[in-house]
Amino acid sequence: MPHSQPGLLSEAVYGLPEINREKIKSAKLVANPGCYPTSVLLAIAPLAKEDWANLDSIIADSKSGVSGAGRKASLGTHFGECNEAVSAYGLGTHRHTPEIEQHFSSLAGREIQVTFSPHLMPMTRGLLSTVYVDLKKSMDADELANHYRDYYRQEPFVRVLKTGTFANTHHVKHSNYCDIGVQVDSRTGRAIITSAIDNLIKGASGQAVQNMNLLRGFDETLGLDAPGLYP
Amino acid sequence: MPHSQPGLLSEAVYGLPEINREKIKSAKLVANPGCYPTSVLLAIAPLAKEDWANLDSIIADSKSGVSGAGRKASLGTHFGECNEAVSAYGLGTHRHTPEIEQHFSSLAGREIQVTFSPHLMPMTRGLLSTVYVDLKKSMDADELANHYRDYYRQEPFVRVLKTGTFANTHHVKHSNYCDIGVQVDSRTGRAIITSAIDNLIKGASGQAVQNMNLLRGFDETLGLDAPGLYP
Amino acid sequence: MPHSQPGLLSEAVYGLPEINREKIKSAKLVANPGCYPTSVLLAIAPLAKEDWANLDSIIADSKSGVSGAGRKASLGTHFGECNEAVSAYGLGTHRHTPEIEQHFSSLAGREIQVTFSPHLMPMTRGLLSTVYVDLKKSMDADELANHYRDYYRQEPFVRVLKTGTFANTHHVKHSNYCDIGVQVDSRTGRAIITSAIDNLIKGASGQAVQNMNLLRGFDETLGLDAPGLYP
Amino acid sequence: MPHSQPGLLSEAVYGLPEINREKIKSAKLVANPGCYPTSVLLAIAPLAKEDWANLDSIIADSKSGVSGAGRKASLGTHFGECNEAVSAYGLGTHRHTPEIEQHFSSLAGREIQVTFSPHLMPMTRGLLSTVYVDLKKSMDADELANHYRDYYRQEPFVRVLKTGTFANTHHVKHSNYCDIGVQVDSRTGRAIITSAIDNLIKGASGQAVQNMNLLRGFDETLGLDAPGLYP
Numbered sequence: 001m002p003h004s005q006p007g008l009l010s011e012a013v014y015g016l017p018e019i020n021r022e023k024i025k026s027a028k029l030v031a032n033p034g035c036y037p038t039s040v041l042l043a044i045a046p047l048a049k050e051d052w053a054n055l056d057s058i059i060a061d062s063k064s065g066v067s068g069a070g071r072k073a074s075l076g077t078h079f080g081e082c083n084e085a086v087s088a089y090g091l092g093t094h095r096h097t098p099e100i101e102q103h104f105s106s107l108a109g110r111e112i113q114v115t116f117s118p119h120l121m122p123m124t125r126g127l128l129s130t131v132y133v134d135l136k137k138s139m140d141a142d143e144l145a146n147h148y149r150d151y152y153r154q155e156p157f158v159r160v161l162k163t164g165t166f167a168n169t170h171h172v173k174h175s176n177y178c179d180i181g182v183q184v185d186s187r188t189g190r191a192i193i194t195s196a197i198d199n200l201i202k203g204a205s206g207q208a209v210q211n212m213n214l215l216r217g218f219d220e221t222l223g224l225d226a227p228g229l230y231p
Numbered sequence: 232m233p234h235s236q237p238g239l240l241s242e243a244v245y246g247l248p249e250i251n252r253e254k255i256k257s258a259k260l261v262a263n264p265g266c267y268p269t270s271v272l273l274a275i276a277p278l279a280k281e282d283w284a285n286l287d288s289i290i291a292d293s294k295s296g297v298s299g300a301g302r303k304a305s306l307g308t309h310f311g312e313c314n315e316a317v318s319a320y321g322l323g324t325h326r327h328t329p330e331i332e333q334h335f336s337s338l339a340g341r342e343i344q345v346t347f348s349p350h351l352m353p354m355t356r357g358l359l360s361t362v363y364v365d366l367k368k369s370m371d372a373d374e375l376a377n378h379y380r381d382y383y384r385q386e387p388f389v390r391v392l393k394t395g396t397f398a399n400t401h402h403v404k405h406s407n408y409c410d411i412g413v414q415v416d417s418r419t420g421r422a423i424i425t426s427a428i429d430n431l432i433k434g435a436s437g438q439a440v441q442n443m444n445l446l447r448g449f450d451e452t453l454g455l456d457a458p459g460l461y462p
Numbered sequence: 463m464p465h466s467q468p469g470l471l472s473e474a475v476y477g478l479p480e481i482n483r484e485k486i487k488s489a490k491l492v493a494n495p496g497c498y499p500t501s502v503l504l505a506i507a508p509l510a511k512e513d514w515a516n517l518d519s520i521i522a523d524s525k526s527g528v529s530g531a532g533r534k535a536s537l538g539t540h541f542g543e544c545n546e547a548v549s550a551y552g553l554g555t556h557r558h559t560p561e562i563e564q565h566f567s568s569l570a571g572r573e574i575q576v577t578f579s580p581h582l583m584p585m586t587r588g589l590l591s592t593v594y595v596d597l598k599k600s601m602d603a604d605e606l607a608n609h610y611r612d613y614y615r616q617e618p619f620v621r622v623l624k625t626g627t628f629a630n631t632h633h634v635k636h637s638n639y640c641d642i643g644v645q646v647d648s649r650t651g652r653a654i655i656t657s658a659i660d661n662l663i664k665g666a667s668g669q670a671v672q673n674m675n676l677l678r679g680f681d682e683t684l685g686l687d688a689p690g691l692y693p
Numbered sequence: 694m695p696h697s698q699p700g701l702l703s704e705a706v707y708g709l710p711e712i713n714r715e716k717i718k719s720a721k722l723v724a725n726p727g728c729y730p731t732s733v734l735l736a737i738a739p740l741a742k743e744d745w746a747n748l749d750s751i752i753a754d755s756k757s758g759v760s761g762a763g764r765k766a767s768l769g770t771h772f773g774e775c776n777e778a779v780s781a782y783g784l785g786t787h788r789h790t791p792e793i794e795q796h797f798s799s800l801a802g803r804e805i806q807v808t809f810s811p812h813l814m815p816m817t818r819g820l821l822s823t824v825y826v827d828l829k830k831s832m833d834a835d836e837l838a839n840h841y842r843d844y845y846r847q848e849p850f851v852r853v854l855k856t857g858t859f860a861n862t863h864h865v866k867h868s869n870y871c872d873i874g875v876q877v878d879s880r881t882g883r884a885i886i887t888s889a890i891d892n893l894i895k896g897a898s899g900q901a902v903q904n905m906n907l908l909r910g911f912d913e914t915l916g917l918d919a920p921g922l923y924p
Contacts, residue, residue, distance in 0.1 A: 059363050059421070061292040063317050063350065066541040067924060073535040079528040080462040082541040083586050084354045084777065085401035086294050088361055088425045092416040115419045117361055119294065122354045123315045124545050124924050130319055130348055132290050132363070170316035174867070174922050185323040188346045190290070194319045229867050229922070231311040231760060231817050297772040298693055304766040310759040310775040314817050315546065355693050355776050405636070405691050460636050460691070462529060462586050521825050521883070523754040525779050525812065542924040546816045547863035548756050550823055550887045554878040577881045579823055581756065585777045585815045592781055592810055594752050594825070632778035647785040650808045652752070656781045693773040 014103055015211040017220070018155055019045050024214045032211060035203030036062050036096040036118060039129040041103055042158060042178045043195035044114075046151035047133060048107035053191065057134040058114040060100070065123045065169070068199050088119050126169030127199040133191045141184045144191055148182055156221050157202060157210070167196035174198060175228030176206035198228075245334055246442040248451070249386055250276050255445045263442060266434030267293050267327040267349060270360040272334055273389060273409045274426040275345075277382035278364060279338035284422065288365035289345040291331070296354045296400070299430045319350050357400025358430040364422045372415045375422055379413055387452050388433060388441070398427035405429060406459030407437035407452075429459075476565055477673040479682070480617055481507050486676045494673060497665025498524050498558040498580060501591040503565055504620060504640045505657040506576075508613035509595060510569035515653065519596035520576040522562070527585045527631070530661045550581050588631025589661040595653045603646045606653055610644055618683050619664060619672070629658035636660060637690030638668035638683075660690075707796055708904040710913070711848055712738050717907045725904060728896030729755050729789040729811060732822040734796055735851060735871045736888040737807075739844035740826060741800035746884065750827035751807040753793070758816045758862070761892050781812050819862025820892040826884045834877045837884055841875055849914050850895060850903070860889035867891060868921030869899035891921075 003009065013027035014020055016038060024030055033041070040060045047053040066082050075081060097116045105112045141163045152158040158178050161167065166181040175198060183192045197203050206224055213220045234240065244258035245251055247269060255261055264272070271291045278284040297313050306312060328347045336343045372394045383389040388407050392398065397412040406429060414423040428434050437455055444451045465471065475489035476482055478500060486492055495503070502522045509515040528544050537543060559578045567574045603625045614620040620640050623629065628643040637660060645654045659665050668686055675682045696702065706720035707713055709731060717723055726734070733753045740746040759775050768774060790809045798805045834856045845851040850869050854860065859874040868891060876885045890896050899917055906913045 056419075059290060061348075061361055061363075063294065063352075065315075065317075066545075071537070071540065071542060073537050073540055075533070075535050077540050077542070078533065078535055079539050079541045079544040079584075080533060080586050081401070083462070083528075083545070084296075084357070084404070085399055086296075086352050086354065086357055086359045087399035087401070087427075088359065088397035088412070088423075091397055091414040091423050091425070092418075113419050115363065115416050115421050115423070117292075117423060119359070119361070121317050121352060122541075123317065124542050126315070126317055128317045128319065128350070130292055130350070132292075132346065166319035166322055168316055168318035170312070170318070173315070181319070183322040185346050187323075188287075188344050190346050192322050192346070192348060194322070196318075231314070297776075302768070302771065302773060304768050304771055306764070306766050308772050309764065309766055309770050310772045310815075311764060311770070311817050313772040314759075314776070353772075355773050518881075521752060523823055523825075525756065527777075527779075543863070545924070546758075546819065546866065547861055548758075548814050548816065548819055548821045549861035549863070549889075550821065550859035550874070550885075553859055553876040553885050553887070554880075575881050577825065577878050577883050577885070579754075579885060581821070581823070583756075583779050583814060585779065588777065588779055590779045590781065590812070592754055592812070594754075594808065628781035628784055630778055630780035632774070632780070635777070643781070645784040647808050649785075650749075650806050652808050654784050654808070654810060656784070658780075693776070 015207065016041060016103065017210055017214060018042060018158060019107060021214060024211055027215060030211045030215065032208045034096050034099055035064065035068055035127050035199035037099045037103065038203050038207060039127050039195050039197050040100050040116065040131060043129050043131045043180060043193045044104060045107060046148050048104060052135060052137040052139065054134040054136055055108055055112050059132040060114055060116045060129050062117065062127065062129040063119045063121050064199055065121055065126045067124050068127065082120065083122050085122055086119065088117060091117050094118050125173055125198050125200055126196065127203055128167055128169050128194060128196045131193045135184065135189050135191055139184060140186065141182060144182045144184055148180060167194035169196045170230065171228065172196050172198050173228050173230065174201065175226055176202045176210060176224040177228065178202050246438065247272060247334065248441055248445060249273060249389060250338060252445060255442055258446060261442045261446065263439045265327050265330055266295065266299055266358050266430035268330045268334065269434050269438060270358050270426050270428050271331050271347065271362060274360055274362040274411060274424045275335060276338060277379050279335060283366060283368040283370065285365040285367055286339055286343050290363040291345055291347045291360050293348065293358065293360040294350045294352050295430055296352055296357045298355050299358065313351065314353050316353055317350065319348060322348050325349050356404055356429050356431055357427065358434055359398055359400050359425060359427045362424045366420050366422055370415060371417065372413060375413045375415055379411060398425035400427045401461065402459065403427050403429050404459050405432065406457055407433045407441060407455040408459065409433050477669065478503055478565065479672055479676060480504060480620060481569060483676060486673055489677060492673045492677065494670045496558050496561055497526065497530055497589050497661035499561045499565065500665050500669060501589050501657050501659050502562050502578065502593060505591055505593045505642060505655045506566060507569060508610050510566060514597060514599040516596040516598055517570055517574050521594040522576055522578045522591050524579065524589065524591040525581045525583050526661055527583055527588045529586050530589065544582065545584050547584055548581065550579060553579050556580050587635055587660050587662055588658065589665055590629055590631050590656060590658045593655045597651050597653055601646060602648065603644060606644045606646055610642060629656035631658045632692065633690065634658050634660050635690050636663065637688055638664045638672060638686040639690065640664050708900065709734055709796065710903055710907060711735060711851060712800060714907060717904055720908060723904045723908065725901045727789050727792055728757065728761055728820050728892035730792040730796065731896050731900065732820050732888050732890050733793050733809065733824060736822055736824045736873060736886045737797060738800060739841050741797060745828060745830040745832065747827040747829055748801055748805050752825040753807055753809045753822050755810065755820065755822040756812045756814050757892055758814055758819045760817050761820065775813065776815050778815055779812065781810060784810050787811050818866055818891050818893055819889065820896055821860055821862050821887060821889045824886045828882050828884055832877060833879065834875060837875045837877055841873060860887035862889045863923065864921065865889050865891050866921050867894065868919055869895045869903060869917040870921065871895050
């Protein structure tokens with residue numbers, strides 16, 4: 001699909017505040033991230049500069065609620081099709097793969113390719129990504145979790161979970177939070193990072209508000225301080 | 232947990248007909264497989280003897296309906312907790328990992344370790360596994376699919392899907408089928424295999440009936456020929 | 463909407479076996495009932511000849527799964543609209559009201575009008591009708607239940623529930639059964655009858671098979687003996 | 694069940710602001726209404742003083758999400774039981790019937806009995822009541838709707854819907870609103886009133902906050918101005 005305004009591409013700043021906050025503040029145009037890239041990039045950003053993670057081994061298995069497909073009527077979003085059904089789609093070809101790779105490569109300082117697999121879940125809102133990365137050195141879950149906590153220490157909307165706890169879309173529903181849980185499978189030497197967002201808030205309009213707050217010099221959390229609603 | 236009848240272990244045959252049919256026929260005791268191992272083993276069995284797949288790279292990301300947790304009342308299976316929620320659990324520690332490894336190692340002829348990640352889905356029945364394996368040689372999805380079709384050509388309950396189509400739990404619901412879809416992510420050199428079963432049929436009682444049919448010398452599909460009910 | 467084949471109207475027999483079995487057997491053309499009329503008519507048929515029920519007081523409050531709206535993509539059947547939503551529609555004007563009235567009037571021997579209120583439920587299959595009727599004489603739930611049991615004693619697909627138990631769509635899912643539970647609110651002098659069917663089986667294709675069996679002289683339950691699948 | 698503090702009963706004021714606002718303001722103790730009574734009483738309160746409605750004919754058919762049953766683990770709230778299931782329970786005997794009758798009788802100035810039928814829906818939040826009342830004089834839906842609009846004109850949390858539109862739990866989810874839609878079935882002379890609330894907000898904690906605001910002299914809508922979240 002050709003871009004309708006290619007002249008604007010060079011001006012646009014990628015609006016993921018956790019990796020681009022300063023640029024967003026002075027941007028004239030902000031490109032609001034997709035829901036899948038938000039979820040995957042927040043799960044892997046803390047690994048980009050570390051030489052103990054094999055960045056060529058990243059696999060992101062993502063599970064999205066149906067609202068990710070928009071509100072247009074189609075057979076694919078018909079209640080009778082989606083309800084009581086879990087399915088994979090777009091494996092190896094999904095349009096969000098380049099967005100993930102472009103911005104992670106930029107963080108890592110070299111070109112990285114990832115395997116990204118989207119799945120459709122029988123729920124309205126929520127997006128969970130489970131990301132697998134080979135570790136190059138031995139570490140345990142606490143050590144990895146501490147690294148994530150350090151990385152996100154200043155972030156108002158990222159919560160690194162207690163070790164042994166994994167992300168659940170229900171806990172971030174209707175909020176701008178991204179919950180991240182980490183685990184190390186020491187037998188196979190892999191890190192497993194789970195990240196959960198509400199695809200319509202942190203994955204869409206909530207993040208747009210966060211970006212607007214940054215652009216305008218407002219408090220970054222303005223209008224976004226709801227803790228989520230449960231159940 | 233100590234086994235209550237360790238003396239019977241040596242007599243028991245693992246009841247996954249697709250890899251153990253002849254032994255089941257003459258068994259005195261059949262161990263009916265768990266739902267997760269059924270789904271994962273059927274996804275990877277065709278790779279066990281092939282030297283073009285790196286068997287040490289296997290990652291299985293599985294998504295199960297709530298009925299996999301049984302009918303006992305608990306907060307974890309309460310409607311208000313499960314509904315509209317997708318979560319990971321037991322990462323790196325789930326009790327089904329050894330069952331998967333034991334039987335896949337037996338097929339491969341050497342000890343193999345896999346990363347297995349179970350997830351809970353907001354639906355009653357169904358189990359989808361998405362399995363990632365590094366390929367050691369270049370191949371496309373058609374080539375891989377043909378290998379799977381050859382491997383399962385005689386199987387009454389395994390359906391290898393058309394290339395470009397991925398497994399969907401909805402299509403096997405209430406049936407004893409396992410649907411398998413294969414893809415190759417040629418950029419990263421990984422195979423992505425999706426397999427879907429009804430966890431209560433092929434993942435439990437349906438497979439038990441299939442085993443009984445084999446044990447008793449009945450037609451293997453007796454009582455199991457329902458095509459599934461949709462929607 | 464004008465009927466496209468008005469000439470056939472006089473030949474068609476209404477295919478609700480519980481009230482029309484003999485006519486169906488010799489029919490040339492059978493009109494398969496709608497899901498709502500099946501559910502409501504089975505709930506009230508046993509009252510049609512009784513002078514202890516005020517037939518002018520009938521109110522049917524029906525709750526249908528989304529599959530009742532068909533498989534056509536529309537905003538109204540979009541997952542994001544139907545999921546986690548219960549709503550009323552077509553109150554006072556639904557096209558199934560005349561079908562209910564025509565056939566109940568025929569049973570009662572005089573013209574009867576009913577209030578019929580359809581509702582949309584966040585589930586795929588199933589239809590529950592709760593029907594209210596003023597009683598003209600004092601009776602308790604057991605007495606009313608016994609009357610229903612007598613009325614349906616020969617019916618292979620109607621199950622009158624134990625007193626104190628009410629119909630649940632889950633218990634008839636994927637089956638051709640109609641479950642009926644009765645209650646008497648002795649304080650207000652009203653009978654409350656609940657009836658549950660699978661709208662796609664007894665409310666559609668299952669009933670069509672039952673009618674074909676009758677037409678062809680087959681066993682009425684041929685192909686329909688599945689007890690339903692739970693959960 | 695005996696009341697544990699009978700001495701406090703005489704001091705307690707029933708906390709439904711739409712019918713009891715002035716008493717709540719000066720109360721020492723407020724009894725927060727149940728979710729079912731809130732939904733039913735708001736649907737019928739405008740009829741209490743009108744001699745064109747037959748108050749002895751009231752039937753309330755209510756449909757509640759599972760959260761109405763609380764968070765305690767039980768088979769009845771197990772996902773596998775509730776999901777894809779619609780059922781009636783407690784017909785003719787539900788403990789909320791006396792609460793409805795007591796407060797409606799108080800409005801009407803004489804003892805009124807109603808038939809109240811609760812149902813369980815496969816969703817987490819939301820409560821829809823469909824209420825039937827015989828009219829003693831001929832009126833159309835617009836006339837009835839105008840009466841409701843007049844009655845609730847000053848209410849911040851009651852929205853009377855456009856004629857021809859009916860209440861939908863999805864539209865009030867996560868809000869303190871009660872939506873009311875009215876219809877007249879002119880053929881049978883009955884009014885059909887639908888009312889929808891979020892059972893955990895207007896049906897529970899939201900209403901408690903509204904009462905506290907009144908008690909403390911705060912703006913009645915303080916902390917409650919969220920419009921609801923959709924989808």
